[in-house]
Amino acid sequence: MASAQSHHTDAGVVAASRRGACPSLAEPMQTGDGLLVRLRSRHGVLTLQQCRALGEAALRFGNGLLEITARGSIQIRGLTPERIGPLAAALHEAAIEIPKGPAIELPPLHGLFHENANAAALEDLVRQRLTALLDSKKLAAKLSIVIDGGGPFGLSAVPADIRLEAIGPERWLVLINTDGPKPLPVALGNAGEAVDCLEKLLRFLAENGGARWRDIPPDRLHATFPALQESSETVILAAPDAPLGPVQIDSAAIAYGLRARFGQMRAADLIGFVDDISHLNIQSLRPGPGRCLFLAGLAKSDIDTVADAARRHGLSTDANDPSIKMAACAGAGACASGYYHTRVLGEAMIDRWPGILDGSLAVHMSGCVKGCAERRAALTFAGVDGGYHVVLSGRASDPPDALIAGGDVESAIERLARLIEAEKQGGETTASCLARLGKKRIVGALRQE
Numbered sequence: 001m002a003s004a005q006s007h008h009t010d011a012g013v014v015a016a017s018r019r020g021a022c023p024s025l026a027e028p029m030q031t032g033d034g035l036l037v038r039l040r041s042r043h044g045v046l047t048l049q050q051c052r053a054l055g056e057a058a059l060r061f062g063n064g065l066l067e068i069t070a071r072g073s074i075q076i077r078g079l080t081p082e083r084i085g086p087l088a089a090a091l092h093e094a095a096i097e098i099p100k101g102p103a104i105e106l107p108p109l110h111g112l113f114h115e116n117a118n119a120a121a122l123e124d125l126v127r128q129r130l131t132a133l134l135d136s137k138k139l140a141a142k143l144s145i146v147i148d149g150g151g152p153f154g155l156s157a158v159p160a161d162i163r164l165e166a167i168g169p170e171r172w173l174v175l176i177n178t179d180g181p182k183p184l185p186v187a188l189g190n191a192g193e194a195v196d197c198l199e200k201l202l203r204f205l206a207e208n209g210g211a212r213w214r215d216i217p218p219d220r221l222h223a224t225f226p227a228l229q230e231s232s233e234t235v236i237l238a239a240p241d242a243p244l245g246p247v248q249i250d251s252a253a254i255a256y257g258l259r260a261r262f263g264q265m266r267a268a269d270l271i272g273f274v275d276d277i278s279h280l281n282i283q284s285l286r287p288g289p290g291r292c293l294f295l296a297g298l299a300k301s302d303i304d305t306v307a308d309a310a311r312r313h314g315l316s317t318d319a320n321d322p323s324i325k326m327a328a329c330a331g332a333g334a335c336a337s338g339y340y341h342t343r344v345l346g347e348a349m350i351d352r353w354p355g356i357l358d359g360s361l362a363v364h365m366s367g368c369v370k371g372c373a374e375r376r377a378a379l380t381f382a383g384v385d386g387g388y389h390v391v392l393s394g395r396a397s398d399p400p401d402a403l404i405a406g407g408d409v410e411s412a413i414e415r416l417a418r419l420i421e422a423e424k425q426g427g428e429t430t431a432s433c434l435a436r437l438g439k440k441r442i443v444g445a446l447r448q449e
């Protein structure tokens with residue numbers, strides 16, 4: 001539940017000090033690197049020129065880096081209170097509409113394929129009918145709503161408090177608690193009825209002090225929102241996430257999935273990428289879950305141009321790129337709080353110790369113990385004065401399992417890689433090998449005991 005501890009900065013914006021608050025233009029978040037804003041455009045769609053404008057804004061007002069979050073929002077960091085107003089003006093000038101209130105997330109390829117119903121139209125209806133309610137400070141700051149029109153690619157990996165799923169033509173199923181073990185289907189109807197139900201759910205959460213479903217005792221939850229009787233309509237078959245690389249939309253058009261290496265892009269790279277593909281007839285760019293970026297509407301003959309431009313500008317088209325399992329924050333050189341160059345150590349791990357990153361192990365390179373880039377990871381290197389905290393299965397801010405002196409980090413990683421190589425059994429992944437070996441062996445290798 002959010003506590004109201006926000007404070008006004010010099011420029012009159014409110015710094016998001018509410019616990020778990022979602023940093024917006026009106027309520028940016030204070031980080032070790034100035035203020036941060038998280039942006040999600042209406043429908044999650046941007047034109048190429050709007051993407052360029054975002055890159056320019058990150059260069060002018062932020063620290064020159066753009067991050068794509070695990071849920072597909074864009075973050076700009078390194079802002080000051082005086083720069084929030086000009087940033088908002090620049091976004092307005094580029095006609096980038098950032099709606100207020102909780103995130104409403106749509107599958108990134110919505111509207112491109114046949115869908116049961118139009119997710120973008122339902123987002124508009126929700127925003128039109130529930131404007132004041134969505135803007136209410138009584139809702140939990142991190143409340144999330146997913147609207148999925150039922151196309152071939154969905155948002156199954158993205159947990160949500162409330163999910164509206166089109167299960168047939170203009171037939172919407174409303175589910176709650178979708179990040180819990182068993183989502184609860186609570187209503188089935190047309191678009192208007194789905195919005196009626198959403199309103200009821202949001203009012204209930206607001207009246208309960210900005211609760212999330214996990215805060216409501218199950219008995220009360222079931223009494224207030226009885227589950228629909230289970231039927232073939234209430235069991236949702238999760239559509240897969242949109243893949244990296246090309247996906248055929250129809251005989252003429254293709255969508256193309258890219259991923260920002262380490263989940264972040266230099267603003268100059270985003271601008272360069274847009275400039276390199278601006279002569280193509282690309283309809284839109286759509287940030288998506290898993291720190292991805294999707295291009296919509298390119299022709300088959302454009303694929304090589306897009307792939308080359310992507311490679312030149314730090315975007316990966318490879319679903320097996322080892323950087324996919326690695327999160328790296330801005331780090332030293334880009335963030336005032338960073339103790340080391342996170343991407344440099346990340347690239348070194350990928351190049352020199354590929355056995356560690358077999359796709360099974362989540363690694364987090366964090367410039368300091370704040371851990372901006374990732375919540376939890378199997379293996380975290382957090383920069384501290386004079387060295388590194390290594391945290392196993394935890395957050396950058398957790399007490400370290402091992403302390404590594406600054407000059408020893410590469411040899412520590414080398415020893416860990418050798419341990420994995422020596423101990424991995426046939427068919428075993430790095431993650432399962434390390435889980436089997438246990439903390440003591442891993443820490444022993446890192447410390448050379």
Ligand code: SF4
Pocket residue numbers: 031032033329330331332335336337338339366367368369370371372373
């Ligand atoms: S975690 Fe990284 S980006 Fe965040 S404050 Fe520390 S160094 Fe800066």
